[in-house]
Amino acid sequence: MKRFVKFLPAFLAAALLAPGHLGHLLAVTPPPTNSEPAKPSSITATDLFGDSVVAKGKGLQIKRSELDQAVSMQSQAGAQSQGIPTAQLDKSALDFLIRLHLLLAKATDSEKSNSRVLAQKVFDDLRARSGSEETINRQLRLAGLSKEAYLAQQADRMTADTVIRREIKVNVTDADARSFYETNAARFEQPEMVRISHILLSTRDENTGAELSSDLKAVKHKKAEDVLKRARAGEDFAKLADEFSEAPGAKQNHGEAKISHDDQSLPVEFKAAVFALSTNQVSEITTSAIGYHIFKLWEKIPAHKLKFDEVADNLKLALTNKAQQAELPHYLEKLWKEADVQILDEKLKK
Template structure:
């Protein structure tokens, strides 16, 4: 089975290649979908990707057909030079020796498509104050400085499984001394930890920056408390929370620039989709 888009053919092999390119991420996102339905949708999406790509290419060729040849040649030479020569250029584009003409054609198409999408994006207006405020109020929960803790720790990395028990016993002894006030945490970290910098101080961090098994312990601790010896994928730890910052809602002024960027990106995407829909409505697309 194949398709033509304004006379340009999409072979089934191209659809299969697009499917394999999309598959890793696609199957991760849609893992819960029945396999047969997932494969059908992946096929349809891959075909649509190729159709839309051809429509953009055809539109870009029409719009920029008067581009001076010398400007294209200069851009092509610069691209080849940045790739380390023609061999590197072909490798970068997934082409074989002898396909230099195809590489140049693909490059020119990409260059013109980029210019077309930039032209479409440039027509997008800056969001108004009203739009910014409406977005902020609708998604206020997203604009929060999350809870953070400041933690210092002592960690040991057993080099072999047989060392683990001995290291755990050593860590238990260290913890007892810390708990009884017989030792200073920072000094012990500098002397015994495999990560001794700054007395084991990790600074402030929110959830999501450390491994889950570390965060599960420290975010449940009270300030000043010393944890039991616990294990993560990195080794055995003793942790102490030295400070905590509760979650704080952001003000509009703090996130205004981020909202503007987000709204503009959404508007650019909608403008591009609208453009492609318009091209698709005019196109002759035939399945054969």
């Protein structure tokens, strides 16, 4: 249930993403959206020392090239900008790879096959939301990834998730879920929301993310004016969104969305415009840092508390994931010992 998603990040962030856990394996990562191409490092450790084996164990071998790639991905995700030393980044990436390999070694061929199918489905859904496969491929190229490499990474993460769920048995009952619901009532309060449709005429270059020139922005604004006239003349807003909107996913959801005042991911101008509308009203053209927006408001949803029946299934899943994450370090330590993992690079041992 989409409304329940707002609750999950606050509740599960620590469990799924805590340092030393493998929680980031459980998340299916969308392609990066960097506006600038990733800057390759001038010289990698592989360039200097060859593709040596940096860690090994029973059924496990990690080479320097694989570690370099993992470090590069962490760097692109912003780890270096947070001041993490390179040596620590190397050790963190190696720890991640060892844990991933240990889990993948426990997977069946059927589980791996199912994960590849699911990874492709997720990619297809992303492609539908973005409007074209080229849009996603362009984002992947900016991060130095091929489609095949991205799909392989996502399949591995899904396989690791499957192994965790199979191997770490947790039984969360309806009573457990209801107890959490009743003792954490504030977490289930939903703020006022609006259901809208949205058309975006972007003022950013689709390849680089750079701001368009004044002349090109003027062309986009003129197009927005024409679309606004047609919307106010009574044309089907969903069809206009399908035809003109450049927002990600517009062609899949016809520009429709639910938003709240609490949504920090949206521009202030965006929220101010939609919450000022009356039902069935079409907005003026709203300008933000990413382009020109036109909104139509369909429904205002008053603040309310989610009922237990609405959240029960997702709540049980969240509590199960949390309990599994609590046991995960112990399970991984067991696998580490059984595989007799050895780190061969002396610098990575320290």
